[in-house]
Amino acid sequence: MKKILKPFPEGFLWGGATAANQIEGAFDVDGKGLSTSDMVAYVDPYASGKVDNFTFDVTSEKLEMYLSHPEKYSFPKRWGIDFYHHYKEDIALFAEMGFKTFRLSISWPRIFPTGEETVPNEAGLAFYDAVFDECLKYGIKPLVTLSHYEMPIQLVQKYNGWMSRELIDLFLKYTETVFKRYKDKVKLWLTFNEMNMNLTSIYTGAGVLADEMENPKSVAYQASHHQFIASALTVGQCHKIIPDAQIGCMINRIETYAETTKPEDQLQALRADSINLFYPDVQVRGTYPKFMLRYFEENNIEIKMAPGDMEILANPENRVDFIAFSYYMTHVTHASEDADELSGRLDSPIKNPYLKLTDWDWPIDPIGLRITLNKLYNRYQLPLFPVENGLGAKDELVDNAVHDDYRIEYLREHVRAIQEAITDGVEVMGYTPWGCIDLISCGTSQMRKRYGLIYVDQDDSGEGTLKRYRKDSFYWYKKVIETNGAIL
Ligand code: BGP
Numbered sequence: 001m002k003k004i005l006k007p008f009p010e011g012f013l014w015g016g017a018t019a020a021n022q023i024e025g026a027f028d029v030d031g032k033g034l035s036t037s038d039m040v041a042y043v044d045p046y047a048s049g050k051v052d053n054f055t056f057d058v059t060s061e062k063l064e065m066y067l068s069h070p071e072k073y074s075f076p077k078r079w080g081i082d083f084y085h086h087y088k089e090d091i092a093l094f095a096e097m098g099f100k101t102f103r104l105s106i107s108w109p110r111i112f113p114t115g116e117e118t119v120p121n122e123a124g125l126a127f128y129d130a131v132f133d134e135c136l137k138y139g140i141k142p143l144v145t146l147s148h149y150e151m152p153i154q155l156v157q158k159y160n161g162w163m164s165r166e167l168i169d170l171f172l173k174y175t176e177t178v179f180k181r182y183k184d185k186v187k188l189w190l191t192f193n194e195m196n197m198n199l200t201s202i203y204t205g206a207g208v209l210a211d212e213m214e215n216p217k218s219v220a221y222q223a224s225h226h227q228f229i230a231s232a233l234t235v236g237q238c239h240k241i242i243p244d245a246q247i248g249c250m251i252n253r254i255e256t257y258a259e260t261t262k263p264e265d266q267l268q269a270l271r272a273d274s275i276n277l278f279y280p281d282v283q284v285r286g287t288y289p290k291f292m293l294r295y296f297e298e299n300n301i302e303i304k305m306a307p308g309d310m311e312i313l314a315n316p317e318n319r320v321d322f323i324a325f326s327y328y329m330t331h332v333t334h335a336s337e338d339a340d341e342l343s344g345r346l347d348s349p350i351k352n353p354y355l356k357l358t359d360w361d362w363p364i365d366p367i368g369l370r371i372t373l374n375k376l377y378n379r380y381q382l383p384l385f386p387v388e389n390g391l392g393a394k395d396e397l398v399d400n401a402v403h404d405d406y407r408i409e410y411l412r413e414h415v416r417a418i419q420e421a422i423t424d425g426v427e428v429m430g431y432t433p434w435g436c437i438d439l440i441s442c443g444t445s446q447m448r449k450r451y452g453l454i455y456v457d458q459d460d461s462g463e464g465t466l467k468r469y470r471k472d473s474f475y476w477y478k479k480v481i482e483t484n485g486a487i488l
Pocket of ligand 1: 019193194252326388392434440441442443444449
C-alpha cells in the first residue's frame with residue numbers, strides 16, 4: 001500500500017493558545033476585580049515527594065483564609081507572566097513565528113469586576129481593544145475564549161458560582177458587552193473552556209466551592225446544565241451580533257482505550273468515552289443524549305431545569321459552528337473502574353505500557369489524536385479545532401538558548417497525526433499548541449512546567465527578569481508555518 005498525505009489546507013489556522021488567568025498578571029490593575037483563579041494558592045508539589053496534578057480546588061474554608069490573610073500565601077495566577085504589560089513584545093514574537101491566529105481569553109472580572117455592575121469597566125475593555133489591534137496589525141486573527149477558568153469571586157461568595165441560575169443572565173450581560181465591543185475585530189469565539197472539567201474540579205470549572213456538595217456528581221451536572229443554557233444563549237447572541245463570526249464549544253477530549261479485549265472492559269471504555277462526549281453532544285445536537293438519562297437515574301442525579309430550557313438547547317441558532325478541544329493524553333480503563341470519574345482527569349490511573357510519559361507523567365499519544373479527530377468528525381460532521389496540545393517539560397536556559405528537541409518531537413508527531421486525519425477526510429480548522437509562551441500551569445500553578453516555544457525567565461515563586469527567549473522549538477514552528485506544514 002502506498003501512503004499519500006494530503007497537504008494542510010490553504011488558510012489553516014496555525015497559532016498558539018493561552019488563557020488570561022495564566023498570562024496576564026496585573027490582577028488588581030485598572031479596576032479588575034478578584035477572580036476565582038486569583039484565589040488559587042501555590043502548594044509546593046514537591047513537599048509531599050510527588051508531583052500533584054490537582055492542587056487547584058478551593059473549599060469555603062480555604063477561600064476564607066485566602067481572603068483574610070493573602071500575605072501568608074503565594075498566588076501565581078495573580079502575576080502570570082505579566083502579559084498585561086508585555087503584550088506588544090509577545091504578539092510581535094508570535095508574528096515572527098508567522099501565527100495566523102492567537103487564542104486568548106477575556107477575563108470576566110476585568111470587564112465586570114464583581115459580575116453585577118450595570119456598566120462595564122472601560123479600562124478593561126480598552127486593554128483587549130489594544131491587544132486585538134496589535135494582533136490584527138500582523139494579520140493574526142484573535143480566537144477568544146469567553147470563559148477560561150475564571151469568574152468574579154463575588155459570584156462564588158454570593159451564589160456559589162454556576163450552581164445558581166442567576167449566573168446565566170450575568171454571563172449574558174458580559175458576553176453581549178464584549179460581542180458588541182469587539183464585533184469588528186474578533187470573528188472566532190469559544191464559550192466555556194473544557195466544560196467537562198466540572199466533573200473533576202468544580203471550583204475551577206464552575207466557581208462552586210468544593211466542600212459544599214452533598215452529591216458531587218449532581219452538583220457538577222447541575223452547574224453544567226446552567227452553563228449549557230448560558231453557552232447556547234451566548235452562541236445565539238453571537239450569531240445575531242456578529243453574523244460573520246464562528247463560535248464553538250470546547251472540551252477536554254480524552255480518548256479512552258479498554259485495557260483488554262474482554263467485552264466488559266470494552267463496554268466500560270465506551271461508557272467513559274460517552275461521558276466525555278456528553279458535553280459536545282448537548283452543544284452540537286441540542287439535546288441531552290439518552291444514555292445520560294439512565295446514568296442520571298442510577299446515580300441519583302436530579303437536574304433542575306426551567307421550562308423552555310430544552311427549547312433553548314434545541315434552537316438551531318444556538319448550536320455551535322465548530323468543535324474545539326484540548327488534547328493531551330489518552331486513558332485506559334477496565335470493567336471495575338468507575339468510568340465517569342475519568343472524564344476530564346489529567347492523568348491516567350491505569351498505565352498504557354505502549355506510551356511514554358512526560359515529566360509530569362502524562363501519557364504521550366499522537367496516534368490517539370488521529371483517532372479522536374476521526375471519531376469526533378464521524379459523530380458530528382462539524383469542523384474541528386485542536387486548540388490545546390503540548391508538552392509540559394522542565395526546560396533549561398543555557399547561554400540564552402533552550403534546546404527543546406523533546407518538544408519539537410512531541411509537536412511534530414502531533415502535527416503529523418493531524419495531517420493523517422486531514423488525509424482521512426477530517427475537516428480541521430487549525431492548530432494552536434498550548435502555552436505557546438511559557439505561562440503559569442493551570443493544574444499545579446508552577447512556572448517550571450513549561451509548554452512554550454518562548455521561554456520566560458521567571459521561577460515558581462515569581463522571581464526573574466521576565467525576559468523572553470526564543471527556544472529551538474520557536475524556529476522549528478516558524479518553518480512549519482512558513483511551509484504550511486510541508487516541512488515538519
Ligand atoms: C488545560 C487547560 C489549560 C492548561 C492545560 C495544561 O486543561 O485548559 O488552562 O493549563 O490544561 O494543564 P497544566 O497547566 O495543568 O499542565
